[in-house]
Amino acid sequence: MARPKHSTFDKKKTVAENRRARFDYHIEDTFEAGIALTGTEVKSLRFGEGSITEAYAEIKGEEAWLINSNIPEFSHGNRFNHVPKRPRKLLLHEREISRLQGAVERKGMTLVPLSVYFNSRGRAKVELALAKGKQAHDKRASIKDRDWKRDQARIMREKG
Template sequence: MSRPKPPTFEKTKIVAENRRARYDYYIEQVFEAGIALTGTEVKALRGGEGSIAEAYAEVKGNTVQLVNSNIPEFSHGNRFNHEPKRPRKLLLHEREINKMHGAVARQGMTLVPLMIYFNSKGRAKVELALAKGKQNHDKRDSVKEQDWKREQGRIMRDRG
């Protein structure tokens, strides 16, 4: 009997996406994590602002933090506005944190955020991946494979 597929996460509004991550890393396992945000950060994200292009996550003790993610200041915020590049705590179960800590410490894997989105309940979530870095020759191979699949689609469309 085959293993059941893990459920995909309900994404209603994608705010920021790290497209480069799938090119630079082999994605092993994906987790959904909540983010501890302040009020002006949520308002800025709802406005569609935010970037996780250079962001990564790290395990400190028994917490996971999203580092180097940029959520710009809210335009209508006052003196209580947030700091744009502060580390943000990710909300995960202890078992997931332990699994991530073991993979990063022993296997040399990296925690890469793939996207920030709002779920159906309106909560901000991060799709976080345990990933292993690709070498340059691996990247070239994946580009070749992608081009060949695109060419196959063209050939099938023209003949079909």
């Protein structure tokens, strides 16, 4: 059965969001993936700490990994605390991994995490996007569209 699109993902508490990704990339498709975390990492995320601004995902062999995501050490953790920037395994089905790997290899796309959140069952999830990088002129067009929408909303508010 196909996974639901990102609008139907059951996000209860968003911990980290990569807002820059939607500006830098054309988002083609989104996936929901679980993350293999240790206990202190989960506790840090529940406190709302964590960053995925420089993070990306890659496929190594038959596994997907989240690279360069930062989950700071838990403040009350002891010697069993975790390493903040370690690679974290993403939990996806084999067919999803092979589909992502094919898109990355053939089409030159990249895997970008859009957000880290807890679902309604309390599980930590990553919203992963299959994306293609934007050129400078595409970014200028995005800025122009965003400014026009803002002006349009302001005009509509003033008129009535």
